[in-house]
Amino acid sequence: MRTGIDGLGLAVPSLCIDLETLAKARGVAPAKYLDGLGTWRMGIAPVDEDTVTLAARAGNMALESTGTREDEIGLLIVGTETAVDHSKPVASFVQGLLGIGRNCRVFETKHACYGGTAGLMMALDWIRSGSARGKKALVVCSDIARYGLKTAGEPTQGAGAVALVVSENPRLVELDPSQSGQYAIDVHDFWRPLYSKDAHVDGHYSVQCYLDALSGAYRHFQQLVPGVRASDCAALAYHVPYGKMARKAHRQVRAMDGDENPDASFDVQVGASLVLPAQVGNIYTGSLYLALASLLATSVKNLDGQQLGLFSYGSGSCAEYFVGTVVPGAQERVHALGLQAMLDRRRVLSFDEYEQVMKAREELDVRPIEQAVADDFRFLGVDAHRRTYVSPEA
Numbered sequence: 121m122r123t124g125i126d127g128l129g130l131a132v133p134s135l136c137i138d139l140e141t142l143a144k145a146r147g148v149a150p151a152k153y154l155d156g157l158g159t160w161r162m163g164i165a166p167v168d169e170d171t172v173t174l175a176a177r178a179g180n181m182a183l184e185s186t187g188t189r190e191d192e193i194g195l196l197i198v199g200t201e202t203a204v205d206h207s208k209p210v211a212s213f214v215q216g217l218l219g220i221g222r223n224c225r226v227f228e229t230k231h232a233c234y235g236g237t238a239g240l241m242m243a244l245d246w247i248r249s250g251s252a253r254g255k256k257a258l259v260v261c262s263d264i265a266r267y268g269l270k271t272a273g274e275p276t277q278g279a280g281a282v283a284l285v286v287s288e289n290p291r292l293v294e295l296d297p298s299q300s301g302q303y304a305i306d307v308h309d310f311w312r313p314l315y316s317k318d319a320h321v322d323g324h325y326s327v328q329c330y331l332d333a334l335s336g337a338y339r340h341f342q343q344l345v346p347g348v349r350a351s352d353c354a355a356l357a358y359h360v361p362y363g364k365m366a367r368k369a370h371r372q373v374r375a376m377d378g379d380e381n382p383d384a385s386f387d388v389q390v391g392a393s394l395v396l397p398a399q400v401g402n403i404y405t406g407s408l409y410l411a412l413a414s415l416l417a418t419s420v421k422n423l424d425g426q427q428l429g430l431f432s433y434g435s436g437s438c439a440e441y442f443v444g445t446v447v448p449g450a451q452e453r454v455h456a457l458g459l460q461a462m463l464d465r466r467r468v469l470s471f472d473e474y475e476q477v478m479k480a481r482e483e484l485d486v487r488p489i490e491q492a493v494a495d496d497f498r499f500l501g502v503d504a505h506r507r508t509y510v511s512p513e514a
């Protein structure tokens with residue numbers, strides 16, 4: 121049975137800030153953020169956009185771009201580490217906003233930035249086991265990455281969602297979940313206590329944990345699938361909290377393959393996967409899939425039938441290295457989504473506006489209901505402890 125990603129949707133917030141602006145305001149050399157971290161713009165969500173609205177927009181785009189009807193979805197999973205409720209899953213809000221049918225398994229997965237990959241693997245197994253009975257899965261990765269003002273993590277924030285339609289006979293990337301290596305270990309590199317809006321991170325330790333997990337997952341993959349080397353893949357997409365992390369990851373994987381000059385292959389194997397992430401910042405669960413979308417949208421190489429290596433990492437931690445095969449025509453399909461044009465439509469904030477939005481977002485959980493033009497999926501506010509949303513009018 122051929123299974124994999126049939127189509128995707130992307131949602132980014134309507135606002136963003138240039139990291140050069142942030143660097144100057146914080147008294148940091150802009151080159152540290154632009155070259156040292158490898159990110160030049162990051163998404164900022166206004167108060168009427170949150171994890172739910174981003175997930176709904178991405179999900180809607182994935183359904184429309186694949187011509188999938190709402191009642192064809194038998195499994196709806198939202199992977200997130202920035203949920204809006206301790207009990208009610210983001211997936212239920214998304215089900216309601218998108219009108220997904222009622223005979224459907226609907227839930228949320230959490231494991232830091234790995235939660236979306238957990239959902240994807242589960243969806244592939246669900247289809248391959250026969251339980252899907254011809255239905256498709258919608259797996260949405262949605263997050264708002266927030267580290268707090270004036271912290272070392274501030275330039276590695278971002279927001280966005282990537283939705284994947286997972287099915288038989290996929291039209292983008294074929295995936296076999298048995299071709300995958302995992303690595304998990306209990307570490308405290310990044311966490312967000314229940315009482316905190318901002319993430320806590322041991323930044324440099326988190327980089328080391330990511331690299332250790334990459335080694336562990338890739339070694340496991342090599343044991344399970346001997347002879348399939350990352351160095352032989354046409355392209356590689358890594359989890360991208362910031363672009364430089366992908367470079368560190370690439371050096372490590374190529375070194376494990378015995379390559380003494382890993383940087384020589386970086387532009388060819390990884391460059392295209394970083395074009396979109398460098399303009400969005402960290403989107404946590406969706407990060408690897410934004411890198412994949414970027415690769416398919418911007419690579420100048422013909423990837424038809426070519427093998428890709430994919431690496432997902434979630435702090436805490438769990439990691440997975442797996443391979444996929446690009447289905448002929450996938451690049452044209454993703455190109456037609458107009459992802460770069462979507463990023464270009466965002467409004468670029470001044471530094472003062474950025475600080476105002478970040479401050480306003482602290483009050484979101486008690487935001488009174490406001491009327492809004494129903495031109496998009498929007499968060500209206502909270503009434504009697506219930507979050508309220510609106511869908512775009514048909």
Ligand SMILES: CC(C)(COP(=O)(O)OP(=O)(O)OC[C@H]1O[C@@H](n2cnc3c(N)ncnc32)[C@H](O)[C@@H]1OP(=O)(O)O)[C@@H](O)C(=O)NCCC(=O)NCCS
Nearest residue numbers: 149151152155156157272273276321323324326327330361
């Ligand atoms: C990533 C993070 C640890 C960086 O923290 P920091 O201490 O402020 O930054 P560093 O001093 O390490 O500098 C970052 C990079 O910029 C480089 N740099 C610094 N100043 C520079 C300049 N003026 N010009 C060019 N590069 C510069 C540094 O050499 C470093 O590159 P390297 O990693 O290749 O050595 C921090 O942003 C963070 O905690 N982020 C959140 C956690 C995260 O994203 N973890 C990733 C794994 S999940």
